[in-house]
Amino acid sequence: MAQESAHSGIVVGVDGSPESNAAVAWAARAAAMRGARLTLIHALTDPSAAAWLDVPVPADYWPPDYWGVQRAKAADLLADATRIASQALPDPSTITVEQELTAGGAVAPLVEWSKAAEMVVVGCRGRGGLQKILLGSVSSGLVHRAHCPVAVIHDEAALKDRSADAPVVVGIDGSPASEHAVEVAFGEASRRELELVALHTWLESSDDFIGAGWPNVQARADEILAERLAGWQERYPDVVxxxxxxxxxxxxxxLELSKSAQLLVVGSHGRGGIAGLILGSVSSAVVQRVQIPVIVARRP
Known part of the structure; x- marks a missing residue:
């Protein structure tokens, strides 16, 4: 598990769904950019969970060698994921791919691995997910509980017509969480050699705004944003x-900026967020609705 490896690199949850397969390919490219190890994790579901369902189950419902059958299926699934990771790279030898099989739910082991990982990557929904409505239980659990940044990946259809030089976008509100998001976003833009678009909105709602003072407010907002970015621009002079x-x-x-971007980075919570407990309202809404990869910049 995570305690056995001081540097777990990129960790990705695998379940064979289209979103999971897209997450594996994205994670492989992220690992290659870092020269990091890629760990594929699949969780076997405990059949005893059926006992919690209010549905009669015959005594012989589960085959005698249930776990043996499930392990064989899991081995095939992880082998497919390894092939997807290799096919995502021009040179598969640039990364080391490892496989990890766990039992029980998928969230707890991924949260545990996140304690040592550089990033955890998951599909927005797994098998059985409600299309276009909610995050899956695994992705939702991780963006609320992980100890490192979490990348949530939709299928790659939204990026097919996107330019290769489409930028990275980061939302900044001045909170400590958004400061970590800025750090993550500069790193991602630098690795990809992309422009970074830094967004700051002055008000939560334009209904509260008195229009006559906007020029002065905008000047101050520009100044605040420049201050937030100054140190990071010195650290990453290659990033425009x-x-x-x-x-x-x-x-x-x-959401508007995401339509012309290839990656979005948000803090785990914003001003007034309860650290380690809830996802901020802005981050939560964006992760639920955006169609491109989004990184929630969680940290210990």
Whole structure:
């Protein structure tokens, strides 16, 4: 488990769904950019969980060698995932791929691995997920509980027509969580050699805004955003930054910018968020609705 490895690199949850397969391919490319190890994790479901369902189950419902059959299926699934990871890279030898099989739910082992991982990657929904409505239980559990950044990946259809030089977008509100998001976003933009679009919205709702004072407010907002970025621009001189300040709801602006981006980075909670307990309202809405890969910049 995670305690046995001081540096677990990139960890990805695998269940064979289309979103999971997209997550594996994305994670393989992320690992190659870092020169990091890629660990594929699949969780076997305990059949005893059926006892919690209010449905009669015959005594002989589970085959005598249930776990043997499930392990064989899991081995095939992990082998398929390994092939997907290899096919995602021009040179598969640039990364080391490892496989991990666990029993029980998928969230707990991925949370445990996140204590040592650089990033955990999951599909937005797994098998049985409600299409276009909610995050799956695994992705939702991780963005609330992980100890490192969590990348949530939809299928790759949204990126097929996206330019290879489409930027990375980060939302900044001045909170400690958004400061960590800035750190993650600069790293991702640098590795990908992409422009970074840094968004700051002055108000949660434009309904509260008195229009006559907007020029002064915007000038101060520009100044605040420049201050937030200054140290990181010195650390990453290779990253071209485009600053965007808007008088608008941050959710609306992040979703709009995501339409021409290839990666979105948000903090785990914003101003007033309860650290380690809930996902901020902006981050939660964005992760639920955005169609491109999004990194929730969680940290211990």
């Amino acid at each position: 930054v485009r600053r965007v300040v808007k008088m608008d709801n941050p959710i609306h602006q992040l």
